[in-house]
Amino acid sequence: MADIVEIKRMLADRAQAVAEMLLPGGRKESQEWRAGSTAGEKGQSLGVHLSGPKAGIWQDFATDEGGDLLDLWMAVKGGTLLDALKDASSYLGVTHPEPFKEPSKSYQRPKRPDCRKPEAKVHDYLTVDRNLPGYVLDAYKIGERGDEILFPFILPDGVLALAKARKAEAKASPKPTAGNCEPILFGWQAVPANAREIIITEGEIDAMSWAAYGHAAMSVPFGGGKGAKQQWIENEFDRLARFETIYLSMDMDPTGEEAVAEIVSRLGRHRCRVVALPLKDANDCLVEGVTQAEMDDALRTAKTMDPEGLRRASDYHDKVVHLFWPAHEEREGFSTPYSKLIGRLHFRPAEMTLWSGASGSGKSQMISDCVPHWVREGSRVCVASLEMKGEQTLRRMVKQTGGVDRPTEPFIRQCLNYLDPGLLIYERVGKAGVQALLEVFEYARAKYACDQFVIDSLMRMGVASDDYVGQEKAVFQIVDWAVEKAVHVHLVAHARKGEKGGGAPSLEDVKGASEIGSNAFNILTIWRDRQREEDIRKGGEGADESDKPGVIVNVAKQRNGDFEGKVGLWFDQDTYQYQSTPDKAQWRRSFIGRGQQERVA
Numbered sequence: 001m002a003d004i005v006e007i008k009r010m011l012a013d014r015a016q017a018v019a020e021m022l023l024p025g026g027r028k029e030s031q032e033w034r035a036g037s038t039a040g041e042k043g044q045s046l047g048v049h050l051s052g053p054k055a056g057i058w059q060d061f062a063t064d065e066g067g068d069l070l071d072l073w074m075a076v077k078g079g080t081l082l083d084a085l086k087d088a089s090s091y092l093g094v095t096h097p098e099p100f101k102e103p104s105k106s107y108q109r110p111k112r113p114d115c116r117k118p119e120a121k122v123h124d125y126l127t128v129d130r131n132l133p134g135y136v137l138d139a140y141k142i143g144e145r146g147d148e149i150l151f152p153f154i155l156p157d158g159v160l161a162l163a164k165a166r167k168a169e170a171k172a173s174p175k176p177t178a179g180n181c182e183p184i185l186f187g188w189q190a191v192p193a194n195a196r197e198i199i200i201t202e203g204e205i206d207a208m209s210w211a212a213y214g215h216a217a218m219s220v221p222f223g224g225g226k227g228a229k230q231q232w233i234e235n236e237f238d239r240l241a242r243f244e245t246i247y248l249s250m251d252m253d254p255t256g257e258e259a260v261a262e263i264v265s266r267l268g269r270h271r272c273r274v275v276a277l278p279l280k281d282a283n284d285c286l287v288e289g290v291t292q293a294e295m296d297d298a299l300r301t302a303k304t305m306d307p308e309g310l311r312r313a314s315d316y317h318d319k320v321v322h323l324f325w326p327a328h329e330e331r332e333g334f335s336t337p338y339s340k341l342i343g344r345l346h347f348r349p350a351e352m353t354l355w356s357g358a359s360g361s362g363k364s365q366m367i368s369d370c371v372p373h374w375v376r377e378g379s380r381v382c383v384a385s386l387e388m389k390g391e392q393t394l395r396r397m398v399k400q401t402g403g404v405d406r407p408t409e410p411f412i413r414q415c416l417n418y419l420d421p422g423l424l425i426y427e428r429v430g431k432a433g434v435q436a437l438l439e440v441f442e443y444a445r446a447k448y449a450c451d452q453f454v455i456d457s458l459m460r461m462g463v464a465s466d467d468y469v470g471q472e473k474a475v476f477q478i479v480d481w482a483v484e485k486a487v488h489v490h491l492v493a494h495a496r497k498g499e500k501g502g503g504a505p506s507l508e509d510v511k512g513a514s515e516i517g518s519n520a521f522n523i524l525t526i527w528r529d530r531q532r533e534e535d536i537r538k539g540g541e542g543a544d545e546s547d548k549p550g551v552i553v554n555v556a557k558q559r560n561g562d563f564e565g566k567v568g569l570w571f572d573q574d575t576y577q578y579q580s581t582p583d584k585a586q587w588r589r590s591f592i593g594r595g596q597q598e599r600v601a
């Protein structure tokens with residue numbers, strides 16, 4: 001589902017059609033749609049603006065109701081804001097395509113903790129030390145178990161997804177009451193069903209403190225930080241679509257800032273605002289007596305996350321130092337499974353790699369060979385397989401994952417399970433426009449935190465092979481998107497050079513607009529020695545004894561790396577894997593099986 005901001009804009013763009021559909025008994029008078037009431041009969045008291053900046057805004061003077069077209073939708077059809085959004089999305093035809101395969105996770109529901117309404121120590125601690133009013137404890141359904149506070153994480157449908165307990169004393173840290181529970185936001189139970197604004201805090205008590213100031217608030221489940229700490233986003237993504245404004249009221253420290261950056265990049269900078277508080281967090285404000293007016297002001301002046309513009313060189317100090325001296329556990333980018341390229345070639349965030357080569361040279365196959373390795377490296381890859389059905393793509397990848405020719409049924413399942421957490425396939429055989437594809441990618445990035453995207457191939461993006469302006473535009477859009485989202489995009493494109501031409505194509509041989517190559521951060525070209533393959537076929541086994549590699553990969557460009565040059569690889573026809581050595585005894589990488597150890601050939 002698209003988010004509320006997008007849906008509202010689309011409804012307003014076609015205000016007349018929407019007003020006519022919702023209020024069929026009304027009629028157009030000048031620039032308004034006039035009806036008798038939200039029941040839709042003829043009359044004058046209700047007017048909907050049809051154009052200009054107020055398009056979609058309505059008011060019924062007889063009842064004093066009013067709002068935007070989503071409010072009108074609810075008033076006419078009943079139901080909650082979420083129902084209206086779902087309904088309006090399908091009316092507008094903006095439901096997102098379901099991915100072919102989603103990274104799957106299974107969670108357990110915790111047992112309802114044995115607790116009661118706070119009466120003793122927990123009550124005193126929260127109402128006296130933390131200054132929270134009793135009605136807020138009720139609204140968030142806080143529990144008391146001896147000297148422990150119980151925070152229930154309840155889904156909007158009333159199901160308990162997670163519970164955390166902590167001692168009712170300063171500096172105690174909350175712990176989940178059971179393992180492997182679904183990380184969700186804390187506080188749905190206290191958020192009005194049709195609220196369009198929400199505050200997200202870094203802790204449960206801060207969310208309740210904002211509620212004490214009269215604002216709907218929820219807390220992230222596992223504090224600040226990035227990556228896995230914010231895994232809740234994929235579970236909450238659709239439920240948060242209904243909020244027009246998301247205020248982030250995190251602690252003002254580095255982990256709070258990391259959380260803000262991750263949440264904003266995934267929930268959309270157009271609807272997130274960052275709140276700066278007069279004290280460290282919302283509960284400190286409540287305890288110290290910061291007034292309602294001051295807190296309202298903090299929301300009113302919350303910073304929008306518009307992209308920042310020009311900066312001074314010294315603003316980049318930390319980032320430059322980090323490039324020279326990355327922290328030990330951090331990698332420069334994702335790599336390949338080939339020892340000859342380890343440490344020499346990286347697929348970095350905010351970059352695009354162009355994979356080029358003649359038809360049938362093995363571009364798709366080599367990317368596919370890298371995927372299980374990327375999954376091992378912790379990447380989440382979204383592959384837009386525009387030339388092949390999903391099952392064909394996975395057939396090849398299963399061989400490459402398991403390092404076998406003919407896997408058994410249980411082994412196939414093991415390979416697919418191995419790939420599951422890190423692979424999303426967007427299946428659309430046929431031409432897909434760039435914009436449509438980027439929308440799918442946007443969704444995969446936002447909801448599933450995918451960090452590498454494969455487009456196979458540029459030719460299937462609905463741009464003619466001689467439309468150089470179109471190709472240039474497409475590549476521009478893709479690179480812009482990769483940079484904005486800090487992800488890596490692999491784009492497959494054909495090479496000008498035919499199969500017979502000597503050796504791996506060079507920079508100039510990328511077919512189409514020369515801007516394609518100029519915009520790529522890395523250019524890899526693949527060449528396979530078909531003449532030798534032919535000799536082997538004719539000459540039988542003996543001709544295979546030469547140690548000459550059958551495939552050449554040319555790292556023709558690597559803007560942010562030091563290595564450029566050619567390396568030879570050997571193709572294993574049984575497993576579809578590429579190897580760095582002719583010594584067959586060292587072939588076969590397997591990501592499955594004994595110790596699940598990957599061997600890098």
Ligand SMILES: Nc1ncnc2c1ncn2[C@@H]1O[C@H](COP(=O)(O)OP(=O)(O)OP(=O)(O)O)[C@@H](O)[C@H]1O
Binds near residue numbers: 358360362366
């Ligand atoms: N070095 C090789 N030796 C033998 N077969 C190969 C080799 N490289 C690729 N192939 C085979 O050639 C076929 C095409 O490979 P692949 O689809 O990866 O090529 P491609 O470069 O992406 O082609 P296209 O640009 O036409 O899509 C596959 O059946 C693959 O197994």
